[in-house]
Amino acid sequence: MGHICTTPQTGRALDYAWSAREKWLRLAEQAGFEISRADTVVVARTAAELGVLEEFAAERGTGEVRLLDRAGTARLFPPAGDPGSDILGGAHLALDLRVDPRAAIPALxxxxxxxxxxxxxxxxxxxxxxxxxxxxxxxxxxxxxxxxAGHDIDRLFPVIAEEHGVRRCRLQMMEVAPPGDIRIEPAILTGYSMLRYGGLGATASAAVVRREITDRAPETLDAVMNLMLTSAPTVRWSSATPITTPAPICPSTKKTSRIWCCAKAPGSSRPVSCRCGGGGAGSTRIRRRPISSWPRPQPVSASSR
Structure with a gap:
């Protein structure tokens, strides 16, 4: 993904994120790899999700968070303007960055x-x-x-991991061809992201978003699911869950597998057909030929997160 997700953090994590952002900018210049100021757009599909973004914007100010109506969201994320879209609006996080890990790591x-x-x-x-x-x-x-190597701290230093309630996470990704000639510049976060990142999750409206998802798709909360995408130019979908939680159940096949419930294995000639999230909160239907799908290690997270 290469998403440098700075703005949605809070507390000490936000302090680290601002410091990391400056280091990425400096390293990109020194090592000669490209860093994109492609920003982040958080989309809202319900009034509660809009409430999260409004509270977050009021706390952070327009220098960090700019509220968008549906038309403004569609200018940055074209699918929001589709006739059948249920997106009501969004928020633009202009200070977030993105790198291509496959170019940045060798350069570093x-x-x-x-x-x-x-x-x-x-x-x-x-x-x-x-x-x-x-x-x-x-x-x-x-x-x-x-x-x-953050994600291995539980194996190399298990006592430290236990003392701080650290859990290993599973990050699953799928790369698909973009629909038509659509170009998506920013990273896209969904309603699930509002529960994952501290800055968004601390708002009063986030509790309402959680109740909405509980009523609609409780299995996704059991999996502590997050759902986002970037485009570079292929679309890369990502979802992270703690590794100790069971895999989510596909509502159509009733089988536990990937977050992308109906995705075929890489190399399959059949298109992807999948709905993530059971409607709202980050529900997205994909009908594109998969390019690749792979698990990735994710840095561990504290149980209080």
Whole structure:
């Protein structure tokens, strides 16, 4: 996805997010990879979801959050203007960024490598002890060790993970061809995102959004589901759930599989036909040929999140 989701955070996470945003901008210039100021649009399909965005905008101000009516949302997210769309409006988060991870990561590694830093790729770390990193290729001795693989903290340092209530998450993604000639520039967040990110979830209206989803599709809340997309230029759908929760049940097939309940395996000649979310809150129907679909590790999250 490469979505640098800054604005929806809150508290200490927001402090870290602002710092990370400045670092990404600096690193893009230094390492020579492209960083997009494509922003984020949060779409609202119910009055309660609009209420979340109105409260959030009132707290943050127009420098960070700009409210959109349906026409304004459609200018940034064309499907919102379709005759059958149930999108009522949205919010534009102008300070969010996006990178292409497949271009950014090699570029970030190339710069220090040119200065003599040695990278050991495709190597599993099994344990870290005083003065040594124990890997599948043998032990690496070091006077200082920095652990920066966030999603493995529960396996390398389980006591720390338990003390802080850290849970491993599952991020599933699907890449599909865009419908027609539609170009979607910003990242798109849905009603589920209003419950996932602290800045949106802290609003009074978020409790109403949760009740709406509970009445409509409680299984998606059980899966702690988030649903978003980016386009670059193919459309990449993403949904993250804690890895300890069961896979959601497709309402049409009654089977547990991917979040995209009817998506075929990569390489299938059949189109994707799927509804995510059971209506409202992020409900989206896809009928496009899948390009690829794959799970991705997701940094762990605290249980209080």
């Amino acid at each position: 590694a190339a710069r220090p490598a040119s200065r003599g830093v040695e990278f050991v790729w495709n190597t599993q770390v099994g344990a870290v002890s005083e003065g040594a990193v124990h890997t599948a290729r043998g032990d690496l001795a070091a006077t200082a060790i920095v652990h920066a």
